[in-house]
Amino acid sequence: MRRLPANEIMSLVTDNPRYELAESVGPDLRLSDLLDDTDLPLSYGSAAGDPRLRGIIAQAHGVDADDVVLTFGGMHALFLLAFLTCERGDQAVTTSPLFPVARGSLDAVGADVRVVPLSFDNGYQLDLDAFADQLTPATKLVSLASPQNPSGVALSAETFEAVVALVREKSSDAYVIADETYREATYGDNAVAPSVVTLDPRVVSVASLSKCHGAPGLRLGWAISQDRALIDQLVRAKFGTVLTGSPVTEALALRVFRKYDQIMAERRAVLADGLAATEAWVAENADLVEWVRPNAGAICCVRLKPAVPVESFYRTLEKYEIRVANGSWFGEEPRVFRLGFGFLPIEDLKAAFKAFTAALRSVHS
CATH class of the missing domain: 3.90.1150.10 (Aspartate Aminotransferase, domain 1)
Structure with missing residues (x-):
């Protein structure tokens, strides 16, 4: 087991x-901040998720609605991606320190996890040489958070572009997860960094409403990819685990975005x-x-x-x-x-x- x-x-x-x-x-949002009617059928949703909600998320990321799959929080997306890309013994590359449940999804599917250490003394910046040393033709998944948890430190656009170039060169079969859960949680008038999902078809952006938007209780997340085969598998994997999302959750999530x-x-x-x-x-x-x-x-x-x-x-x-x-x-x-x-x-x-x-x-x- x-x-x-x-x-x-x-x-x-x-x-x-x-x-x-x-x-x-x-601080958490309140249900009263979002709810203005209750005339909603308690039926099944769709496996990919509400098309209106996927359309809003897609527009914000510069992709099509069909490139978005809604999940039960960001962790559901991370687990499904690990499950789909890594057979037991396949190599996955990530960093440490890291949110433990994100690492746990890789361990749970039996991946051979290669870790690139991040240092407090170096401001938790990714060492590209150390990262490159962990990549091999057997690498199937690279999982990076930006901003990171626990540090809140983000990878620069230049660093992520270098990451993608190294993966293309050394691990051409690998997908690259960009966990962008905290990306929009900037300070005051600080600009929001653009998503990296359009850099390459094998880059997958994962995020949720839990951290930036104040709605962790909705358990609404998403995975975005321009790789059609991966999206098809994600929809099947979601159906195979939870069938569909909750129409109630997705309706409330729509209201979050309308008050974005x-x-x-x-x-x-x-x-x-x-x-x-x-x-x-x-x-x-x-x-x-x-x-x-x-x-x-x-x-x-x-x-x-x-x-x-x-x-x-x-x-x-x-x-x-x-x-x-x-x-x-x-x-x-x-x-x-x-x-x-x-x-x-x-x-x-x-x-x-x-x-x-x-x-x-x-x-x-």
């Missing part, structure tokens, strides 16, 4: 502590305030912590300096009712932790940082 490894990141879907700084999302400008403007303002508060807190405690500034998303990586004892740090946070995401959840060292600055309202976030400073200082002293 194939088994999925246990990981403490599952604690995020239990009760939240007073100061939840481990979450990767911003309003929702995203509000959320980007929240993220900008959270990022500024985080930057100020790191500066205030620069003798004890350091960080890698993210490009997008509600998360960043912070590292304890040597003066802070790691085990005492985590024990003390519990006493102060603070939770952060231990770096070990993602394959990083425990001295690094993921800090989420979008989940709490700004006044609560500032209160959390005040308590965090007290906890840090008590451990250090």
Whole structure:
């Protein structure tokens, strides 16, 4: 029997502590923000997903509606892609640190997973030489997140173009997943980087409504590819696992997109305030912590300096009712932790940082 490894990141879907700084999302939308009628048949949907919704997503990515398959969140898309592209023993290339469930989908299908390490000291930038060293003719799947989870660091357009060129050269049978879940979660008026899905037919963009749009409870994601054979297989694999999506979910998702400008403007303002508060807190405690500034998303990586004892740090946070995401959840060292600055309202976030400073200082002293 194939088994999925246990990981403490599952604690995020239990009760939240007073100061939840481990979450990767911003504030949640409310059903009342979207619902204005209930005259909706509770019938089956279509295997590919509502064509209106696929059309909206396609237009935003510069592709056709038939290039989009709706899934139950982004993780459903990642799992189906791993299942379709990798036989047991086939090679897959990804990075570390990484969202553990994304790595888990590769392990679950029995892939031979080759890992390119990303370094805090190098700002979690992808080393193209190290990446190229992991590619072989047996590579069937490359899975990269941009922005990354846990760091919020994005690959530049030039880096991703180089990735695609290397895959063409060394692993011509491989598909390249671009997990773009956090791409649109920019700060204030910062520009949104374009999707990379049109770079090559074998590039697959995966994302969802969970992180940028504030609707993780809808469990609505998508995979986009201009490779017709892959799209056909994705539709069949979706039908073979869940038949169709929920018409209720897809109808609500349509309303999210119809309010896109309003929702995203509000959320980007929240993220900008959270990022500024985080930057100020790191500066205030620069003798004890350091960080890698993210490009997008509600998360960043912070590292304890040597003066802070790691085990005492985590024990003390519990006493102060603070939770952060231990770096070990993602394959990083425990001295690094993921800090989420979008989940709490700004006044609560500032209160959390005040308590965090007290906890840090008590451990250090």
